[in-house]
Structure formats: C-alpha cells, structure tokens
Amino acid sequence: MAQLHTWCGLLAAWLLFAVFLTGTLSYFKESISFWMQPELPSVAANAEWENRRLADYWQHYLAEHASSARSWQITFPNERMSVSTAVWFGADGREQVVLDPTTLALVTPRETRGGDFFYRFHFQLHHLPAVYGRWIIGIATMMMFVAIISGVITHKKILRDFFAFRPQKGARSWLDAHNAFSVLTLPFQLMITYTGLITLMSLYMPWGVERAFPDADERRQAISELHAFPLSDSATGQPAALHALGELVSDAERYWQKPVQSVRVSHPGDAGARVVVWQSAHEALSAHRPQRIYEASLGALLAETQSQRVDEQAHGVMVGLHAGRFADWGMRWIYFALGAAGCGMVATGLLLWTSKRKYKKGSVVGIWCVERLNIATLVGMPIAVLAFFVSNRLLPVALSGRAQWEIHIFFAAWLLALLHAVLRRSASQAWREQLTLTVILLLCLPLLNVLTPSYSVLDDLAASNWQRVSVDLMCLVGALIIGWQMRRAAKKALSRVQPIQVAS
Amino acid sequence: MLSNVSLPSYWVLFFRILAATLGGYIVAALFSVAALSLPLDIMMSLRIGMMGSFIIWAGVATWSFITPSLVRLWGAIGLAACGLLLVVSYGIH
Numbered sequence: 001m002a003q004l005h006t007w008c009g010l011l012a013a014w015l016l017f018a019v020f021l022t023g024t025l026s027y028f029k030e031s032i033s034f035w036m037q038p039e040l041p042s043v044a045a046n047a048e049w050e051n052r053r054l055a056d057y058w059q060h061y062l063a064e065h066a067s068s069a070r071s072w073q074i075t076f077p078n079e080r081m082s083v084s085t086a087v088w089f090g091a092d093g094r095e096q097v098v099l100d101p102t103t104l105a106l107v108t109p110r111e112t113r114g115g116d117f118f119y120r121f122h123f124q125l126h127h128l129p130a131v132y133g134r135w136i137i138g139i140a141t142m143m144m145f146v147a148i149i150s151g152v153i154t155h156k157k158i159l160r161d162f163f164a165f166r167p168q169k170g171a172r173s174w175l176d177a178h179n180a181f182s183v184l185t186l187p188f189q190l191m192i193t194y195t196g197l198i199t200l201m202s203l204y205m206p207w208g209v210e211r212a213f214p215d216a217d218e219r220r221q222a223i224s225e226l227h228a229f230p231l232s233d234s235a236t237g238q239p240a241a242l243h244a245l246g247e248l249v250s251d252a253e254r255y256w257q258k259p260v261q262s263v264r265v266s267h268p269g270d271a272g273a274r275v276v277v278w279q280s281a282h283e284a285l286s287a288h289r290p291q292r293i294y295e296a297s298l299g300a301l302l303a304e305t306q307s308q309r310v311d312e313q314a315h316g317v318m319v320g321l322h323a324g325r326f327a328d329w330g331m332r333w334i335y336f337a338l339g340a341a342g343c344g345m346v347a348t349g350l351l352l353w354t355s356k357r358k359y360k361k362g363s364v365v366g367i368w369c370v371e372r373l374n375i376a377t378l379v380g381m382p383i384a385v386l387a388f389f390v391s392n393r394l395l396p397v398a399l400s401g402r403a404q405w406e407i408h409i410f411f412a413a414w415l416l417a418l419l420h421a422v423l424r425r426s427a428s429q430a431w432r433e434q435l436t437l438t439v440i441l442l443l444c445l446p447l448l449n450v451l452t453p454s455y456s457v458l459d460d461l462a463a464s465n466w467q468r469v470s471v472d473l474m475c476l477v478g479a480l481i482i483g484w485q486m487r488r489a490a491k492k493a494l495s496r497v498q499p500i501q502v503a504s
Numbered sequence: 505m506l507s508n509v510s511l512p513s514y515w516v517l518f519f520r521i522l523a524a525t526l527g528g529y530i531v532a533a534l535f536s537v538a539a540l541s542l543p544l545d546i547m548m549s550l551r552i553g554m555m556g557s558f559i560i561w562a563g564v565a566t567w568s569f570i571t572p573s574l575v576r577l578w579g580a581i582g583l584a585a586c587g588l589l590l591v592v593s594y595g596i597h
Contacts, residue, residue: 004569146565201554208536208553212546311548
C-alpha cells in the first residue's frame with residue numbers, strides 16, 4: 001500500500017504540481033487578466049451600469065460589425081470584472097471587443113491570454129490537441145485519486161501523527177510537512193480530485209451515453225443536457241429581425257430578481273436564432289446556472305431550466321465546488337490557500353522521496369533524474385509563470401501576436417529552468433540559483449509596475465481597488481517567504497559545515 | 505498465493521498494474537453502462553453510472569495492490585466484469 005502511494009504519487013507528481021499551480025491561479029483568473037491589462041478601467045466602488053443598456057449597445061454594435069457570425073456571446077460586468085465583453089467567431093476566427101460599462105466607450109487593452117491561459121492549461125495543457133491534454137490530465141488525476149486513497153490507508157495513525165511535527169530532521173521533517181499539508185486539507189484535496197474527474201466525465205466515461213443514445217444527434221443533445229449547457233439549433237436560412245436584447249435581459253432579471261451574467265445569440269439575423277440568458281454564477285453553489293431560452297425574433301420564452309432534480313443538483317454542485325465560481329472574495333482566498341496547500345502536498349511528497357533515498361545505496365540515476373525534475377517543476381514552473389507576467393509588462397504593447405509571445409516566453413523559461421537544472425553539477429546549487437531567480441522576479445514585478453507605463457498602484461490603493469494591488473502584494477509576500485526560508489537553510493548549512501572544518 | 509510464487513516478481517507487479525489500470529477501467533466502464541438498468545430516469549441513471557464509475561475504478565486500483573493473491577485479484581475482476589456484462593445485456597430497463 002505504501003509502495004502504491006509512493007509510485008503512483010511520484011509518477012504523476014510533476015504534472016500534478018503544474019496542474020495544481022495553474023488551477024490555484026485560476027481561482028483568480030479574472031483578477032490576473034485584469035492585472036495583465038492595465039488599460040482596463042478599475043472597478044469603481046460606486047460603479048453603476050444597467051445590463052439592459054449594455055445589451056442594447058452590444059446589439060447595435062454586433063449587428064454592424066459581426067452580422068455574419070455564427071453566434072455572439074455577451075458577458076456583463078460583475079464585482080470581479082469591471083468591463084463588459086462581446087465575443088464572436090467571424091471570418092478571422094475568434095474576435096473580442098471590450099466595453100467600459102460606465103462610459104459606454106470601447107477599450108482596447110493589450111493583447112494577452114491573461115488568467116485564461118492558466119485556466120485552460122490546468123485541464124488541457126498547451127501545444128497539444130485539447131483532447132489529448134484532457135486525457136493526460138485525466139490519467140494523472142486518477143493517479144492522484146488512488147494516491148490519496150492509498151495515502152490515507154498507509155497513514156493509519158492519522159490522528160496521532162497529525163499533532164507531530166519534527167522540524168529540521170531531514171526526511172522526517174519532509175514527511176511531517178507532507179502529512180500536515182495533506183491531512184489538514186484532505187477533504188479539499190479529495191473533493192478537488194474527484195470533482196475534477198466529474199467535470200470531464202463525458203470524455204472519460206462516454207460508454208453509458210453511447211449505449212443509451214446510439215444516434216449521434218440524440219447523443220449530443222443528451223450530453224448537453226447532462227452538463228446543462230444548451231445546444232444551438234441549426235439555422236433555417238430565412239432572414240429575420242432580432243428582438244431587442246435589452247428587453248429579454250430585463251425580462252430575465254425581473255423574473256429571477258437576480259442579475260444576468262451572460263447572453264448568447266446563436267445564428268443572429270436568422271429565423272432560427274435563439275437567445276440564451278444565464279443567471280450570475282455568484283447566486284448558487286451549483287455550476288448549472290439557471291437559464292432562459294428565447295426565440296430571437298419575437299422574444300417568446302421557449303424554455304427555462306426547472307427546479308433541479310437531485311442528480312442534476314449533485315452534478316452541478318460537484319462541478320460548482322471544483323470551479324468555485326460562486327465564491328465571494330473571502331471564500332476565494334480560502335480556495336486559493338487550499339489550492340496552495342495542494343501544491344505544497346505534491347511538492348513535499350516529491351522532496352520526501354529524494355530525501356529518503358539520498359544517503360542510501362541504490363539507483364543513483366533514478367535519484368538524479370527525480371531531483372533534477374523536482375527543481376525544474378517545483379521552481380521552474382513558478383519561474384515560468386513569473387516570466388509570463390514579466391513579459392506582459394516588457395513586450396511592446398503593439399507587437400503583433402503578442403498574446404502568443406507571452407506563451408512562448410512561458411515555455412521558454414520553463415525549458416531553460418529544466419536545462420539549468422540538468423546541466424548544473426550540484427543539485428543544491430541549482431536549487432539555490434533558481435530560488436534566487438524566483439525571488440528576483442517576484443521583486444521585479446511590483447517594481448516593473450512603477451517603471452513601465454501601466455496602472456497606478458497608488459491610485460488603485462487610494463480607491464481601495466484591491467484586485468490588481470493584490471497581485472503585487474502576493475509577489476512581495478512570496479519573495480519574503482522564499483527569501484526567509486533560503487536564509488534559514490543557508491544558516492543551517494553553514495552550522496553543519498563548521499564542525500567538520502574544526503575537526504580537520 | 506501459489507501463483508505469486510511461480511511468477512517472477514516483476515510479472516506479479518506487471519499484472520497488478522494491469523489490473524489497476526485496464527482492469528479497473530473496464531469494470532468502471534461496464535458499471536457506467538450497467539447503471540442504465542436502474543429503474544430510474546435515464547439522465548439520473550447516466551449520472552449515477554458516470555459519477556460512480558470513478559470511485560469504482562479507484563477502488564479496483566487500490567485493491568489491486570492490497571490483495572495478496574493474483575488469482576483472487578483477477579478472478580474478482582473477471583467475475584465483476586461478467587456480472588456487469590450480464591446486467592448490461594439482460595438488464596430490464
């Protein structure tokens with residue numbers, strides 16, 4: 001059982017660390033995107049807008065600029081997003097326009113994937129067809145699930161060890177740290193692993209649906225019903241005028257007495273056009289957001305999601321718990337901390353593996369590989385994330401393909417970290433150098449904000465807009481923690497070396 | 505236990521890993537299809553089958569490394585698979 005835990009954990013750990021890190025960042029993906037686009041207006045505390053007016057604005061704008069698109073997707077502002085966006089797929093692929101809701105003026109922020117890059121990466125990787133990425137991560141998640149279960153079985157004295165922490169005792173300390181991270185947050189880690197599998201269950205376990213619905217169209221319909229995501233009907237080819245979107249939005253808001261978050265118009269300008277209106281995700285735990293579907297030319301209500309059955313609720317709540325979209329700021333920080341503990345659990349598990357085997361006889365090559373991969377993942381991955389942030393500030397705003405360059409720099413930094421970890425003769429030196437680089441990058445980011453034309457930290461602080469400032473503050477906190485730990489480690493190493501020098 | 509003695513240890517490990525991965529997935533997948541025979545609404549049966557299947561898979565994978573006898577391990581997986589197959593083919597719903 002202990003063997004299963006060790007090997008299942010080890011083989012999946014590097015990928016899992018990357019998934020945990022980017023997934024944890026995704027809890028703040030709007031804030032990260034917001035930080036990465038300093039051109040966007042900050043959310044004023046007393047900002048007022050009417051979704052109805054925004055919907056009317058978008059209707060005019062999109063009818064003029066995107067009349068031939070397959071569908072329009074309009075998102076309204078909320079406490080985490082200060083702007084309203086419209087997305088459509090036109091002749092040039094995906095296009096997006098951003099609107100300041102208070103002034104009704106279009107804003108053109110710098111091109112970046114922002115927090116969305118981390119969000120996509122955490123379940124389908126990058127540079128790979130999405131389906132492969134999702135399967136790879138699904139397998140790693142399954143291994144994580146097995147590792148957690150076998151870890152609990154291994155750890156029989158769970159309560160007694162829970163109170164034991166033996167610092168500065170080498171492998172023993174890593175074991176205690178590993179236990180502390182995993183046992184304290186066990187319910188969260190189990191939940192996040194299992195619900196992660198549930199979010200993509202139609203991909204991993206399609207057999208039931210295939211058996212029940214042999215016809216491809218019916219199957220698509222069933223899957224859309226399983227995930228409570230309405231399909232768009234096909235176009236009829238007959239032109240038809242579009243009903244006022246603003247009226248549909250206020251109709252839904254009147255009915256729910258709750259704000260609308262987004263609107264999708266499929267086949268605009270066609271007689272078969274449909275308008276789907278979604279309720280805000282902040283209103284309920286379940287990820288199955290209430291929705292109302294309207295016929296687009298007359299504005300008649302076609303369907304609305306009924307009060308949910310127990311199985312639907314169960315599925316919606318599981319996906320909702322995973323994504324945490326319901327969470328307000330306080331809950332969001334708790335999610336962030338628990339995700340960070342997940343990173344800590346994977347990281348200490350990896351460090352425990354090497355520290356247990358380092359001074360024993362055995363495969364030197366294996367330990368060498370694991371240790372170098374540990375460096376390239378546990379420090380290299382954060383370095384890549386920070387390089388992504390730094391490139392966002394340093395790349396010219398007008399650079400074409402800017403968003404892609406940021407991603408190239410992310411992977412280039414990761415690759416360099418791997419090369420450095422492999423080529424450096426002494427592992428401890430590689431650890432030290434990469435950690436130092438991390439601290440430097442963490443300190444650079446807030447500094448870059450002052451030096452490069454970006455948002456004004458002081459103005460945001462004065463208006464108590466914490467969303468962007470928090471990113472800078474987290475960088476400083478991270479730099480402090482790593483710097484402090486490195487100093488402690490250096491002192492300890494020094495006191496360990498000295499007695500030997502005296503003896504010789 | 506007998507079978508373990510006659511097999512070299514890396515084959516034992518290989519068959520355990522195979523049971524945990526392929527065996528576990530097959531039993532889980534069959535469970536997700538067999539759940540359709542539950543006398544419930546089709547969507548509910550589908551959700552129960554899919555959401556339960558991952559727990560079944562994790563259970564089989566863990567058990568593959570607990571049980572001492574390979575014969576018993578594969579016997580149980582085969583029995584479970586056959587039972588579920590019967591439900592899949594002759595299920596009422």
